[in-house]
Amino acid sequence: MGMMKGAAALPLNAILDGDCVERMNALPANSIDLIFADPPYNLQLRGDLHRPDNSKVDAVDDAWDQFDSLKIYDAFTRDWLAAARRLLKPNGAIWVIGSYHNVFRLGAELQNQGFWILNDVVWRKSNPMPNFRGKRFTNAHETLIWASKGEGAKYTFNYEALKALNEGIQMRSDWMIPLCTGHERLKDEAGDKAHPTQKPMALLHRVLLGTTNPGDVVLDPFFGTGTTGAVAKMLGREFIGIEREESYRRIAEKRLAKVRKFDRSALEVTTSRRAEPRVAFGVLVERGMLRPGEQLVSARGATAKVRADGTLVGHDVKGSIHQVGAAIEGAPSCNGWTYWHFMRDGQPVPIDVLRQQIRAEMREG
Amino acid sequence: MGMMKGAAALPLNAILDGDCVERMNALPANSIDLIFADPPYNLQLRGDLHRPDNSKVDAVDDAWDQFDSLKIYDAFTRDWLAAARRLLKPNGAIWVIGSYHNVFRLGAELQNQGFWILNDVVWRKSNPMPNFRGKRFTNAHETLIWASKGEGAKYTFNYEALKALNEGIQMRSDWMIPLCTGHERLKDEAGDKAHPTQKPMALLHRVLLGTTNPGDVVLDPFFGTGTTGAVAKMLGREFIGIEREESYRRIAEKRLAKVRKFDRSALEVTTSRRAEPRVAFGVLVERGMLRPGEQLVSARGATAKVRADGTLVGHDVKGSIHQVGAAIEGAPSCNGWTYWHFMRDGQPVPIDVLRQQIRAEMREG
DNA sequence: GGGCTCAGTGAATCGCAGT
DNA sequence: AACTGCGATTCACTGAGCC
Numbered sequence: 001m002g003m004m005k006g007a008a009a010l011p012l013n014a015i016l017d018g019d020c021v022e023r024m025n026a027l028p029a030n031s032i033d034l035i036f037a038d039p040p041y042n043l044q045l046r047g048d049l050h051r052p053d054n055s056k057v058d059a060v061d062d063a064w065d066q067f068d069s070l071k072i073y074d075a076f077t078r079d080w081l082a083a084a085r086r087l088l089k090p091n092g093a094i095w096v097i098g099s100y101h102n103v104f105r106l107g108a109e110l111q112n113q114g115f116w117i118l119n120d121v122v123w124r125k126s127n128p129m130p131n132f133r134g135k136r137f138t139n140a141h142e143t144l145i146w147a148s149k150g151e152g153a154k155y156t157f158n159y160e161a162l163k164a165l166n167e168g169i170q171m172r173s174d175w176m177i178p179l180c181t182g183h184e185r186l187k188d189e190a191g192d193k194a195h196p197t198q199k200p201m202a203l204l205h206r207v208l209l210g211t212t213n214p215g216d217v218v219l220d221p222f223f224g225t226g227t228t229g230a231v232a233k234m235l236g237r238e239f240i241g242i243e244r245e246e247s248y249r250r251i252a253e254k255r256l257a258k259v260r261k262f263d264r265s266a267l268e269v270t271t272s273r274r275a276e277p278r279v280a281f282g283v284l285v286e287r288g289m290l291r292p293g294e295q296l297v298s299a300r301g302a303t304a305k306v307r308a309d310g311t312l313v314g315h316d317v318k319g320s321i322h323q324v325g326a327a328i329e330g331a332p333s334c335n336g337w338t339y340w341h342f343m344r345d346g347q348p349v350p351i352d353v354l355r356q357q358i359r360a361e362m363r364e365g
Numbered sequence: 366m367g368m369m370k371g372a373a374a375l376p377l378n379a380i381l382d383g384d385c386v387e388r389m390n391a392l393p394a395n396s397i398d399l400i401f402a403d404p405p406y407n408l409q410l411r412g413d414l415h416r417p418d419n420s421k422v423d424a425v426d427d428a429w430d431q432f433d434s435l436k437i438y439d440a441f442t443r444d445w446l447a448a449a450r451r452l453l454k455p456n457g458a459i460w461v462i463g464s465y466h467n468v469f470r471l472g473a474e475l476q477n478q479g480f481w482i483l484n485d486v487v488w489r490k491s492n493p494m495p496n497f498r499g500k501r502f503t504n505a506h507e508t509l510i511w512a513s514k515g516e517g518a519k520y521t522f523n524y525e526a527l528k529a530l531n532e533g534i535q536m537r538s539d540w541m542i543p544l545c546t547g548h549e550r551l552k553d554e555a556g557d558k559a560h561p562t563q564k565p566m567a568l569l570h571r572v573l574l575g576t577t578n579p580g581d582v583v584l585d586p587f588f589g590t591g592t593t594g595a596v597a598k599m600l601g602r603e604f605i606g607i608e609r610e611e612s613y614r615r616i617a618e619k620r621l622a623k624v625r626k627f628d629r630s631a632l633e634v635t636t637s638r639r640a641e642p643r644v645a646f647g648v649l650v651e652r653g654m655l656r657p658g659e660q661l662v663s664a665r666g667a668t669a670k671v672r673a674d675g676t677l678v679g680h681d682v683k684g685s686i687h688q689v690g691a692a693i694e695g696a697p698s699c700n701g702w703t704y705w706h707f708m709r710d711g712q713p714v715p716i717d718v719l720r721q722q723i724r725a726e727m728r729e730g
Numbered sequence: 731g732g733g734c735t736c737a738g739t740g741a742a743t744c745g746c747a748g749t
Numbered sequence: 750a751a752c753t754g755c756g757a758t759t760c761a762c763t764g765a766g767c768c
Contacts, residue, residue, distance in 0.1 A: 066516060070476060100485040100510070104472025111435060111469065117743080119502045120465035122487050124539050126726050131535060134524040137484045140537035143508075145465070151743080159499040159758095161674035165647030168685065169760070170496060172505035174489050174539070177651075178726055184653070202651040209673055234657075235673060262673060266657035269674045270683075272499065274757060278747085322756055331419040335756050409743045416739090417758045425741050464741060490740090495759040498744035503760080507741080544740055547763055562741050734768085740761100749753085 010217060013233070013256075015241040015249050020221035023242045024083035032087045032240075033156070033216035035094040036207060036228050038199060039080065041073070041102035073102065077109045080221060085113055087219065091154040093118070095207055096145050097199070103143045115147040118155065122174040123203060127181070146211065155211070161269040162210045171210070177202045186225050186251055194251050195225045204231035212237055214267055226252030233259045236267050277362060279355045281321050281336070282310020289354045296321075296340040297348055302328045304340070312340075321351070375582060378598070378621075380606040380614050385586035388607045389448035397452045397605075398521070398581035400459040401572060401593050403564060404445065405430045406467045407438045416497050425561045429610070438467065442474045445586060450478055452584065456519040458483070460572055462509045462564070472510050480512040483520065487539040488568060492546070511576065520576070527575045536575070542567045551590050551616055559616050560590045569596035577602050591617030598624045644720045644727075646686050646701065647675020654719045661686075661705040662713055667693045669705070677705075686716070 010031055016023045084094060094115065096106050110117065121144040128140040148155040162171040177200055184201060186194040204227055212218060214236040220228035223241030225248050232239035233256060243249045284290045285306060292308040304314040304324050311318055317327040321336025329339075337355055341348035375396055381388045408430055414422040432438040449459060459480065461471050475482065486509040493505040513520040527536040542565055549566060551559040569592050577583060579601040585593035588606030590613050597604035598621060608614045649655045650671060657673040669679040669689050676683055682692040686701025694704075702720060706713035 066479065067477070100472070100482050103485075104469045104476065104510075107465070107469025108473040117465050119504065120468075120508070121502060122489075122506055122539065124487075128537070134535075135522055137486060137511075137527075138535045138537045139484065141487055141539050143485070145469075146502075154746085157500060158674075162502075164685070165645060165651065165675040167643065167645040167647070167675075170499065170503050172493070172503040174487065174506050176727065201653060202648075205651045205673075262656065263658035263670075265678065266670060266672050269672065270676055272757080274745085278755075280755095320755075322754085329419070332415060333419070333756070335758085337756070406741055407743095408741060410741095411743070414742060414744060415758090420738080422742070422744095423739075430741085464743095466741085466743060490761095492740075492761040494740045494742070495761090496742080496744060497759055498742095499758055500744045501742090504742065543762080546740070546761095550740095558740090732768105734766100736764105736766085738763085738765105745755105745757085747753100747755090749751100 010238075011240060012217065012238045013229070013240075015223060015226070015229070015243055015252055015256075017246070017249060018242070018244060020242040020244070021079050021083045024080070024087055024219075024221060027087055027240075029086050030089050031217070032219045033089060033092050034208070034212050034218045035084050035088060035092070036204070036218060036220050037080070037084065037094065037096045038197070038220075038222050038224070039077070039096065039098070039102070039106070040222065041098060070105070074105055074109065077102075077105055078113075081106075081109055081113055081115075084219075084221065085115070085149070088149050090149055091156075093146065093148050093155045093211055095147075095211070097123070097142055099139070099142050103145070107145050110145060110147050114150050116149070116151045116153065118146045118148055119173050120145050124174055124176045126176055126178040128179070144207075156213060156216075158210050158213075158269060158271075160272040162206070164270040165206070165209070171206075175203070175206060177206075180227075186255065188247070188251070195248060198225055199227045201227055201231050204228055205235070208232060208235050208237055209269065223252060224248050226255050229256050230259045234262055236261055236264070276359060279358050280310060281351075283358060284351065284354050285310050287358075289357070290342060290351070294342065296342055296351065298325070298328070298339055298341070299348075304328075312336075375603075376605060377582065377603045378594075378605075380588060380591070380594070380608055380617055380621075382611070382614060383607070383609065385607040385609070386444050386448045389445070389452055389584075389586060392452055392605075394451050395454050396582070397584045398454055398457050399573070399577045399583045400449050400453060400457070401569070401583060401585050402445070402449065402459065402461045403562070403585075403587050403589065404442070404461070404463070404467070404471070405432075405587075406464050406562075407432045408464075408466055414497065422494075422497075423561075427561060435470070439470055439474065442467075442470055443478075446471075446474055446478055446480075449584075449586065450480070450514070453514050455514055456521075458511065458513050458520045458576055460509055460511050460576070462488070462507055464504070464507050468508045468510070475510060475512050479515050481514070481516045481518060482510060482512045484511045484538050485509065486511060489539055489541045491541055491543045493544070509572075521578060521581075523575050523578075527571070530571065530574065536571075540568070540571060542571075545592075551620065553612070553616070560613060563590055564592045566592055566596050569593055570600070573597060573600050573602055588617060589613050591620055594621050595624045598626060601626055644723050645675060646716070648723060649716065649719045650675050652723075654722070655707060655716070659707065661707055661716065663690070663693070663704055663706070664713075669693075677701075 098106050123142045125140050131138050180198045180200040188194045217238045218232045219240045221242045223243040229239040229241050290306050294306045296304050304312040312324040314324045317324050322334050325334035325336045325339040337352040340351050410424050463471050488507045490505050496503050545563045545565040553559045582603045583597045584605045586607045588608035594604040594606050655671050659671045661669050669677040677689040679689045682689050686705055687699050690699035690701045690704040702717040705716050
């Protein structure tokens with residue numbers, strides 16, 4: 001991209017100051033694995049708005065003021081999202097978080113720029129602030145949007161790890177997590193909360209564990225007091241933070257210095273079979289675990305015979321273990337490893353057991 | 366409002382056919398108390414989807430949900446929202462419902478037109494369809510947006526009624542309600558579902574009870590099989606439905622003829638009775654109550670290490686707290702919550718103590 | 731009738747490595 | 750870049766049928 005050598009080096013595990021759009025534009029394109037962004041929505045722009053002709057606002061519909069501040073907010077959103085998009089690797093992803101004040105602008109602009117929404121996720125607060133005046137529903141949630149760089153783009157999703165985190169049931173799009181309070185809530189010198197919207201680490205834990213791998217680079221353009229960086233460090237991910245307020249940067253630096261990374265073994269996470277090395281069925285025959293001519297059976301009584309090249313012959317079909325299984329069942333597809341069984345001591349045993357033996361040997365060897 | 370007599374007569378408790386924008390424009394301005402709209406979501410489904418058992422998912426592939434581009438969808442949204450806005454009384458309100466495919470377009474356009482968002486509300490589904498391929502989070506919710514006609518406009522909110530409905534606690538912005546299934550789900554002559562996206566009456570019950578008064582006029586421009594009308598009639602509100610598809614209108618007419626005012630029998634069946642889900646061990650890790658890498662011990666001296674995804678690693682075993690406990694004891698099952706202890710001040714403490722802390726938080730929240 | 735099993739289903743943007 | 754073929758993947762609930 002016409003970038004000088006050296007400029008391509010990412011400032012890992014650092015907090016950059018200044019404007020996030022300028023800072024992002026100075027970093028190399030296609031270099032970031034994940035962006036987590038908690039943009040401000042209360043821009044306090046209203047007082048700065050001036051109508052070009054100084055005319056009076058029509059009192060019938062108070063929407064003018066709102067409309068212009070929306071336009072400014074949209075321009076702000078467009079700029080930082082475009083800068084973020086440029087930084088993302090083709091297989092990277094982005095998370096944004098917002099409330100009903102701004103999340104519809106965020107989601108619409110993500111789609112406008114070609115991001116592909118994967119899920120919207122609801123952070124349900126177990127301890128929200130009540131609605132004191134009793135005029136609305138208790139505002140008990142915020143919304144996160146998770147998006148890949150475009151339709152068809154790959155992305156990281158640690159399905160099994162999240163399923164394990166949720167007691168063996170696949171993780172839903174609504175997450176119950178308490179507000180950041182107590183010892184986790186950072187205080188300034190006066191003992192007041194250091195940042196008005198500090199996010200709980202539990203939220204970032206789930207985001208980073210689920211959608212990044214150890215060693216990935218995570219960028220947060222609205223770093224605040226550094227929750228994204230703290231959790232990234234604990235989980236063995238690299239981070240880059242951008243924050244324009246000096247006081248937040250100072251608190252974040254202090255906080256991050258104290259964070260310890262978890263043991264490497266603790267960061268190893270439950271993986272799916274998809275990540276395991278592939279084993280060809282023919283290898284079982286080659287190694288003598290199954291004999292050519294041996295009969296395999298399905299749970300429902302179908303049979304097929306093993307051939308020397310690792311294909312099967314059923315009644316009127318031949319092909320791979322998967323093809324023959326699918327043909328017999330009249331199904332669009334079939335996992336032959338779990339469908340077919342061989343007989344040992346009069347009992348049917350899934351051939352997947354033999355694959356697992358080979359995989360165990362591969363790990364040791 | 367300079368309206369001719371006669372033109373002002375609303376077609377109450379009727380289903381109008383044809384295009385909803387034309388129909389709305391033919392009704393008198395400032396005449397409707399509440400609009401509930403469930404517009405097409407513009408799902409962009411590519412191929413077929415099969416369950417792991419190879420059965421095919423019955424997708425929403427109806428022509429009425431197809432739009433050629435986001436731009437065309439936005440124009441559609443702009444048109445019907447403008448027509449809806451014209452109809453609303455100054456103190457009226459609107460509800461729209463959508464999923465991540467379209468709700469950001471809806472919310473942004475509501476704001477563009479000057480509507481004032483009062484809350485976004487999450488319909489949490491107690492029984493959503495799982496994510497069969499394990500590629501994303503289970504899409505377990507939809508989003509409703511509740512908005513008044515503009516900043517400062519009055520609106521109806523029956524705070525105490527909703528509080529009573531919620532066992533004396535302020536109603537939150539996240540509602541757990543099951544899908545519309547069983548006898549409530551309308552069937553066509555062939556016995557198939559009459560409408561692909563019929564909403565549960567419990568959802569409309571909460572909306573109409575909370576944000577209208579008896580005698581109010583409720584308009585639904587995407588009436589479908591008439592859930593809005595049915596609940597309005599039960600609750601003593603007037604309704605106007607607009608529906609393009611003749612088959613849906615016919616079914617709705619039949620359904621509405623059977624509905625009795627204040628007949629709540631169906632609602633009581635469909636209100637969710639499921640308790641809060643169990644606490645996952647992984648949540649203790651996420652929340653920092655236990656640290657990845659930390660060692661747990663059993664009363665008989667066995668040890669295991671906590672991983673970041675809420676699984677344990679023992680000597681030669683990994684899995685859930687229950688699985689690892691059972692493997693170590695050689696038992697068929699094991700209650701990990703009482704089996705495992707963490708060390709505090711040199712003393713072993715059962716991890717169940719931490720679970721009880723989280724349950725207490727959830728009860729309070 | 732009660733209790734059990736089994737089959738069915740719900741707004742879904744649902745591969746990927748190797749060649 | 751397009752093509753080929755392996756082979757991974759589900760939760761809560763309802764209702765019918767059977768004993």
